[in-house]
Amino acid sequence: MHFHVMFALASTALLAISAAAAAASPAYQQDVVKGLQEQAIAALREKATTEKGSSSCNLFNAHIRKDWAVMTAMERKAYTKAVNCLLNKPSKYDPNVVPGAKSRYDDFVAQHINQTMSIHGTGNFLSWHRYFVWSYETALKEECHYEGYQPYWNWLSYQDNPSESPVFDGSDTSMSGDGAFVAHNGSVSGAGNIFLPSGKGGGCITSGPFKNMTVNLGPVSPAMDGETKVPSTFAWNPRCLKRDLSAYTAGKWLTLTNLLNITTGPAASTIETFQDELQGRFTDKFLGMHAAGHFVLGGDAGDLYASPVDIAFWLHHAMLDRIWWIWQALHLPQAFTVAGTITILNRPPSRNTTLEDPIYMGQSNAPERPISQLLNTLGGEPLCYIYL
Ligand SMILES: *[C@@H]1O[C@H](CO)[C@@H](O)[C@H](O)[C@H]1NC(C)=O
Ligand SMILES: *[C@@H]1O[C@H](CO)[C@@H](O)[C@H](O)[C@H]1NC(C)=O
Ligand SMILES: *[C@@H]1O[C@H](CO)[C@@H](O)[C@H](O)[C@H]1NC(C)=O
Ligand SMILES: *[C@@H]1O[C@H](CO)[C@@H](O)[C@H](O)[C@H]1NC(C)=O
Ligand SMILES: *[C@@H]1O[C@H](CO)[C@@H](O)[C@H](O)[C@H]1NC(C)=O
Ligand SMILES: [Cu+2]
Numbered sequence: 001m002h003f004h005v006m007f008a009l010a011s012t013a014l015l016a017i018s019a020a021a022a023a024a025s026p027a028y029q030q031d032v033v034k035g036l037q038e039q040a041i042a043a044l045r046e047k048a049t050t051e052k053g054s055s056s057c058n059l060f061n062a063h064i065r066k067d068w069a070v071m072t073a074m075e076r077k078a079y080t081k082a083v084n085c086l087l088n089k090p091s092k093y094d095p096n097v098v099p100g101a102k103s104r105y106d107d108f109v110a111q112h113i114n115q116t117m118s119i120h121g122t123g124n125f126l127s128w129h130r131y132f133v134w135s136y137e138t139a140l141k142e143e144c145h146y147e148g149y150q151p152y153w154n155w156l157s158y159q160d161n162p163s164e165s166p167v168f169d170g171s172d173t174s175m176s177g178d179g180a181f182v183a184h185n186g187s188v189s190g191a192g193n194i195f196l197p198s199g200k201g202g203g204c205i206t207s208g209p210f211k212n213m214t215v216n217l218g219p220v221s222p223a224m225d226g227e228t229k230v231p232s233t234f235a236w237n238p239r240c241l242k243r244d245l246s247a248y249t250a251g252k253w254l255t256l257t258n259l260l261n262i263t264t265g266p267a268a269s270t271i272e273t274f275q276d277e278l279q280g281r282f283t284d285k286f287l288g289m290h291a292a293g294h295f296v297l298g299g300d301a302g303d304l305y306a307s308p309v310d311i312a313f314w315l316h317h318a319m320l321d322r323i324w325w326i327w328q329a330l331h332l333p334q335a336f337t338v339a340g341t342i343t344i345l346n347r348p349p350s351r352n353t354t355l356e357d358p359i360y361m362g363q364s365n366a367p368e369r370p371i372s373q374l375l376n377t378l379g380g381e382p383l384c385y386i387y388l
Helices: 002-024 027-050 073-088 104-118 125-144 247-253 256-263 271-279 288-297 313-330
Strands: 063-065 179-181 187-189 194-196 202-205 385-387
Touching: 027 256, 027 313, 027 385, 073 104, 073 125, 104 125, 125 271, 125 313, 187 288, 247 288, 256 271, 256 288, 256 313, 271 288, 271 313, 288 313, 313 385
Parallel strands: 063 385
Antiparallel strands: 179 202, 187 194
């Protein structure tokens, strides 16, 4: 009884938030995604009423990760302030091991660079990045006094002009805007298979809360024309953050059709089809929503290894995690399964990933945990969050 009354209140709040988010993109798209999200919450509620779980985490005390577009100016500034705090705290790495890690923020970048070949196109892709985002959110809270939660960038908005999105409009309540215009010949993506024309940027970001930030690591695998690879993986290479926001990429792949395919369509049938379609079919020249998000940012974010140097990486990966969370809630019998192997696109051929495989976060203050502990966002230890 009590439970149901509280849920009614929670869903009213949810509707109010979704209505605000609907403002800036085709209404039918928002309705569909809102509908999927409501189905996900309903499925989780149903599961909670039929299971007598021992977890201390539930739908009412779970932390709520929100769409950047519905956060208040104060909430957004609290977030960007905490990110700037991590950018200005010292690294915990031994400089002899990772010379390019100058800031605490860089520790996360180094973590991703170090493990790139065993966390993409693998069975741990989703769980590794879920834990990575969680450990970053935890660092913002514990090391930089951030009191909110990790926001997400809603892919299904402003596809025709990402630079007008509240995430990228360059205002002081954004994640900074496009790079300055630098003539160049686009980017090569999809493991060399997909050419993306240049946008209106290509140079350094010029506005917003991160306009003066320094990027220290990478590029390790530059995708944009004109960028050069660092001589060694962890070398120090101080420079500005470059972006080239791409309406081309957003319009072509961040589509409702693709989202529906992986959440309720043919590609939603198993965890394998879900994660594969999400990560793209490069030889078919299909980028997939994961890589597409990286290339909508463009510039440094297109580097498979060093992409977290762009501070919007975390909003992109929170959206990806949200889509997995929706898929899980809509496919409860399969929610806690894994598929895939332990090497990128199974090259070289390797064994299948298992639920016991450890996820290692190195310097990020998150202990090693088996994949099995990272599949349920309401598992309580360590995860306890939902998306609205
Ligand atoms: C890279 O990962 C390995 C484990 O796979 C670890 O032993 C090593 O310390 C890591 N290096 C860095 C720089 O994080
Ligand atoms: C730009 O790069 C693409 C892909 O690498 C190539 O096909 C094209 O010829 C290039 N154009 C120019 C003007 O260099
Ligand atoms: C950015 O750097 C320039 C020159 O170093 C400085 O004048 C300016 O105040 C800085 N802006 C911010 C927002 O820190
Ligand atoms: C949906 O995903 C499947 C792969 O699982 C793919 O073959 C199919 O072309 C996709 N459908 C659309 C409309 O993109
Ligand atoms: C690995 O997974 C594939 C696809 O899910 C399956 O067909 C195969 O039997 C598995 N291999 C082993 C050794 O379990
Ligand atoms: Cu990654």
